[in-house]
Amino acid sequence: MKKTAGTSRNHSLFRQVYDYILNHIERGEWSVNDKLPSVRLLAEELKVHRLTVFKAYRQLTEDGKVYVKDKSGYYVSANNAVIEDGAIVSSYIQSSQLSDIQRIPVKYQFSQALIDPNLLPNLYLSDYVKKVFDMYPKVMGTYASVQGDDELRESLSQHFKEHHRLQLSSDELLITSGAQQAINLIAQMMLGTLDSVLIERPTYSVAMDIFRRQGARLIPVNISPDGYDLDEVEHLMRTYKPRMFYMNPTHHNPTGYTVPAWQRKLLVELAEHYQCLIVEDDPFRDIFFDEKPPLPLFAYDTEGWVIYISSFSKYIAPGLRICAVACRFPFMNQLIKAKSIADNGTPQLNQKIFLHYYSSPRLQQHLDKLRIALQIHKEIVEEELDRAGWEWTAPQGGLNLWVKLPGEISAEALYRKSIEQSISFVPGVICDPLGESKSWIRLSFSFANEALLREGMQRLAALSRTLEVK
């Protein structure tokens, strides 16, 4: 960076210094509450006049990116989030808070919406894999195509037609390495800085991390046991012209709620009318307790405004990381391009293993057993919740309960105590795009076994009583 005379060059120099500092903050090299380099030091480093650096800091302070403390220097503001018109503009967040929680090893694991590996068909699958190698001896010797294995996409398009009434050709399917990669690719394809995204409140926290990383503006849409308030959805679409609505309408994470069929049709109409892409994330469809959920929104969409993310490998073999994304042209072309940049294709081996189990009759037998096992898990937790006097709405499916703590108990206070006792859950604040829901928690009942669920829930309730007394 060189010093030059002239107002216009000076202005652009100011801009460069401003951007330099902001880039460092956004890339996380300078973290929240870090002290920033002094004006003198930065001026020397960038070989610009001190006044230019001073002006850049002053503008960053005005813009809420930086704050001044005790006149001792400049510091990075908390997460660079600005509330504006009730929406949230949030800068690039590099980490997923959820994965931080899940990294802590605990005995009573209620924070992972994963299925107990003992409930998965492990031995059966390992026999299957041997067959896969006999069928495709060179499966590890070649790359898959970017879009995904032909045979797998063909089989999935048949399955979707038979089970969910989705009219799909295999060309309208892309295989990704897990649903999270799918969301990330869609975000990269669709979102620029300050583009608006409708997102449920509460929602899957990793999705928020991904959209924020793209610089998007999150507009919360409340989800209740009855679905959304469609007037609110329409108002938000009209007001914010969002690029997309990311939703998880079936056995929703974290609440377990399911959006009713009549709303699904109207939502597709709203999406068409306001040209707002619906990203329908559907990982829990097959985990229902009493009756099958309504058809996906994708089934009602005739104009190509829904992208459908189906990640069944969670309840078959999560370690395979296989997910299918269904969408129409031209979105599919763009998604394939994004996938080709990201990793050039999901490993062929994983696709072939998945394919053979997925298309076997064993899959339905496994699912029947799994649903019963998970319903028992859920009922154990519900019994203990009832005993503790906590509030929740019984979900029709999924792996989680969304629970309101009694009284004024703070979920974060309970969380800190729980971790000490080797119990983990997800504090509601992590799932809330507004950073509220402070007395809500997400309890996943799918990972711990029955004995640990019972014992852990009783311990958790006891812990919460100690907080109530205070």
Added chain:
Amino acid sequence: MKKTAGTSRNHSLFRQVYDYILNHIERGEWSVNDKLPSVRLLAEELKVHRLTVFKAYRQLTEDGKVYVKDKSGYYVSANNAVIEDGAIVSSYIQSSQLSDIQRIPVKYQFSQALIDPNLLPNLYLSDYVKKVFDMYPKVMGTYASVQGDDELRESLSQHFKEHHRLQLSSDELLITSGAQQAINLIAQMMLGTLDSVLIERPTYSVAMDIFRRQGARLIPVNISPDGYDLDEVEHLMRTYKPRMFYMNPTHHNPTGYTVPAWQRKLLVELAEHYQCLIVEDDPFRDIFFDEKPPLPLFAYDTEGWVIYISSFSKYIAPGLRICAVACRFPFMNQLIKAKSIADNGTPQLNQKIFLHYYSSPRLQQHLDKLRIALQIHKEIVEEELDRAGWEWTAPQGGLNLWVKLPGEISAEALYRKSIEQSISFVPGVICDPLGESKSWIRLSFSFANEALLREGMQRLAALSRTLEVK
């Protein structure tokens, strides 16, 4: 977007319209030479005054993003690239041209730097896999950690110590799904819009696509059979203050050249001095013909300015997509965060399969045989090149030859003819950050078998003679 009075709001409205158009171009929704919406239409769509749209188009025209044709309207400029001080500022390119070429099925496949699956230990590996399932029966039931399997990272850190004198703890290794994902994660971590990146000329075209997608500015560094011109490298580091130098210094793709050991030491010193991260991509280290290559730059780095990407699975089991990235803190922390956003971890199954083969004595036996086979492949192509009178520098390793076509033959003209005859190769222009090298081609000798290599090369030479006559 609402109309409001007042200069400052109008200015910000102008900015929003400007960014709206630019975002659509950068996301590829409006492609090069596409006609853009008329001022009237866009003004209606965005509910702003026509003058605002007109001003935005005018500014975009000035900025070279858009051009006016025959007074009939506004069009997207060619790839939004601007030459400035000899460097290239290029906007987000969504697709990889290389993968387009490789998608075409041909009989004489010289465009893929992949190893003929018949040269890989397929049957042996498939027996191995069965053992892996006996050892880890639940390997498909759980997610891997974000950073990668502990056992694999431990084993790799031992291997790097023994074979390449790299002092590495397993905490300084991250497992990714292929080298391309590693490059993409590093780019996301390090690069903001208009950050400068040094890149070899010619280079791996996918890397250019990735950096351009981040909005980076590519600064070419020539690579010759003797390595780089270090004075040029220093001049470029001083002038452009690049965030990183992406290099492939060992059996370089596409040329096969290897940067000598004496330059490696000095390059690490330059990187430290100019605080320019070196991203050392090293996929071909074990494919040498006569003698082992010099140690990686990473081995000379004491200050943490080198990130080392090691992707051996290319010559073991490409279908597994296993790559290891070595780097020091704080870069490692940031990389783990980027990986957690991208896909939350590479599948455990693939890591365990790879681990067990990688740590077996069979690996070295396989490599010994593979090197001989590839050397024979290379020599067949070189015999035919010699006969055709084409120019190239014999590489010390790798999978490719970088070849100058005789006379004024255009590689793109030859490519078009070749594809008709079911022969593919990579035109040099795709590997050149300046978009030149128009009479150079990359020939990969690793994929086709010996008979097809001989036959295909003779056909290619004959085709080129028909172009010469004209």
